Amino acid sequence: MDFSSKLLEQAVDEMSQLPGIGKRTALRLVLHLLKQPEEQTTQLSKALLELRQNIKLCNNCYNISDTELCEICANPSRVSEIVCVVEDIRDVMAIENTGQYRGHYHVLGGKISPMDGIGPSQLTIKPLIEKVQAGKIDEIIFALSSTLEGDTTNFYIFKQLEGTAIKTSTIARGISVGDELEYADEVTLGRSITNRIPFENSMKS
Amino acid sequence: MDFSSKLLEQAVDEMSQLPGIGKRTALRLVLHLLKQPEEQTTQLSKALLELRQNIKLCNNCYNISDTELCEICANPSRVSEIVCVVEDIRDVMAIENTGQYRGHYHVLGGKISPMDGIGPSQLTIKPLIEKVQAGKIDEIIFALSSTLEGDTTNFYIFKQLEGTAIKTSTIARGISVGDELEYADEVTLGRSITNRIPFENSMKS
Numbered sequence: 001m002d003f004s005s006k007l008l009e010q011a012v013d014e015m016s017q018l019p020g021i022g023k024r025t026a027l028r029l030v031l032h033l034l035k036q037p038e039e040q041t042t043q044l045s046k047a048l049l050e051l052r053q054n055i056k057l058c059n060n061c062y063n064i065s066d067t068e069l070c071e072i073c074a075n076p077s078r079v080s081e082i083v084c085v086v087e088d089i090r091d092v093m094a095i096e097n098t099g100q101y102r103g104h105y106h107v108l109g110g111k112i113s114p115m116d117g118i119g120p121s122q123l124t125i126k127p128l129i130e131k132v133q134a135g136k137i138d139e140i141i142f143a144l145s146s147t148l149e150g151d152t153t154n155f156y157i158f159k160q161l162e163g164t165a166i167k168t169s170t171i172a173r174g175i176s177v178g179d180e181l182e183y184a185d186e187v188t189l190g191r192s193i194t195n196r197i198p199f200e201n202s203m204k205s
Numbered sequence: 206m207d208f209s210s211k212l213l214e215q216a217v218d219e220m221s222q223l224p225g226i227g228k229r230t231a232l233r234l235v236l237h238l239l240k241q242p243e244e245q246t247t248q249l250s251k252a253l254l255e256l257r258q259n260i261k262l263c264n265n266c267y268n269i270s271d272t273e274l275c276e277i278c279a280n281p282s283r284v285s286e287i288v289c290v291v292e293d294i295r296d297v298m299a300i301e302n303t304g305q306y307r308g309h310y311h312v313l314g315g316k317i318s319p320m321d322g323i324g325p326s327q328l329t330i331k332p333l334i335e336k337v338q339a340g341k342i343d344e345i346i347f348a349l350s351s352t353l354e355g356d357t358t359n360f361y362i363f364k365q366l367e368g369t370a371i372k373t374s375t376i377a378r379g380i381s382v383g384d385e386l387e388y389a390d391e392v393t394l395g396r397s398i399t400n401r402i403p404f405e406n407s408m409k410s
Contacts, residue, residue, distance in 0.1 A: 001298060002298065002301065002302070003298070004268055004269060004270055004275055004276055004277070004294065004297070004298075005260065005269050005270055005271045006271055007252075007255055007256045007259060007260055007271055008256060008260070008269055008294075010252045010255070010256070011252040011253055011255075011256040013252070014245075014248055014249040014252040014253070015249065015252075015253075017245065017249075018234050018237060018238075019233070019234070019237050020230075020233075021234075025225075027295065028224070028225075029223050029224070029226075030253070030256065031293065031294070031295070032223060032224050033223075033253065033256075033257060034256070034257065034260065034269070038257050038258070040219075040222065041253050041254060041256075041257040042254065042257070043219055044219040044220065044222075044250075044253065045249075045250035045251075045253050045254045046250075047212075047215045047216040047218075047219040047220075048216055048219070048220075048235070048238065048246050048249065048250050049246060049247065049250045050212055050215070050216075051212045051213060051215070051216040051235065051238075051239070051246075052238060052239065052243050052246040052247070053243070054212060055210065055212055055213070055239065063209055064209060064210050064213055064239070065209055065210055066210045066211055066212055070209055071209055072209070088236065089209065089213075089236070090232065090236070092209070093206060093207065093208070093209075096207065097207070
């Protein structure tokens with residue numbers, strides 16, 4: 001694309017580096033900002049800069065937080081002995097929205113993925129193992145997405161925990177509530193039969 | 206959505222005010238920025254701010270420009286007596302990409318649209334009429350998109366020009382090059398028959 005303005009070109013170039021945003025979309029977004037009051041652009045720039053410069057990770061669970069210890073870890077009514085291992089803050093938000101979990105989290109910050117150059121040392125696996133070795137945790141719940149990378153990460157952590165007396169579990173895989181069996185994929189349906197639960201348990205909440 | 210961080214919430218709120226970007230996409234973009242080097246966020250913020258604060262409109266054609274007179278208007282090899290009326294810079298870029306047009310442009314900055322509260326006074330119609338009255342222009346080419354708003358705007362300008370000796374034209378509507386007649390809509394096909402051109406003209410470039 002040939003731009004009549006260097007300023008416009010720079011803004012579009014920077015914008016189009018965001019994932020899923022091409023040059024055309026970037027141009028549309030930037031032209032939208034030009035039509036809005038200058039304040040909107042100022043606030044957007046300020047919010048992004050402040051976030052990037054001042055954001056902290058919770059000292060205990062490595063979730064994104066404004067304080068040294070995040071709200072969840074600082075809440076005394078939550079069970080600190082149960083820890084749910086997740087990939088990032090989006091998973092924490094999804095589980096929190098269910099209202100079904102009262103334990104702590106441990107945010108890995110990604111999954112082991114040699115293809116993307118992400119090894120165990122780039123993730124917060126070491127602090128998790130240390131917490132376990134310090135005897136602070138009774139149970140670890142693996143809640144990573146069930147992809148090749150997710151399974152690899154689960155297995156790596158599981159291996160690291162060998163020799164400790166900790167209880168490990170993983171979230172149940174099965175047919176979604178409200179789904180038709182007919183349209184479910186074989187792997188999920190197969191797992192939901194193998195891991196069937198006593199009927200009386202399914203009537204709780 | 207409940208965020209564990211006010212900074213994150215603010216950034217997502219500002220980001221999701223852009224058109225076509227919802228809360229979830231905004232969160233994905235913001236988390237992406239957090240994973241990239243701090244420099245990327247700094248440059249994005251800077252580029253957006255500089256654009257918004259320093260951008261100029263060309264004194265002659267009202268296109269976005271870094272200088273008082275844009276490159277096209279300042280180019281002496283272009284024909285200043287023919288003016289193509291377009292909606293915004295994207296249309297200028299599209300026509301420039303064809304390499305078929307050597308005249309000037311006049312960027313309206315929008316279309317007359319009472320539904321969105323945009324009247325003739327918010328557009329650069331007055332300066333266009335003044336240029337015509339000053340006798341600087343021989344021909345005006347209307348190149349707005351053929352929607353209700355585009356047609357209204359064309360007609361409004363056409364009416365304003367009544368009494369002047371200026372030649373007006375509009376870009377040809379018809380079947381796209383390479384398209385099958387079978388799948389063309391009736392209005393376009395009808396227009397392309399009514400406005401048929403001598404066959405020998407169609408063989409030029």
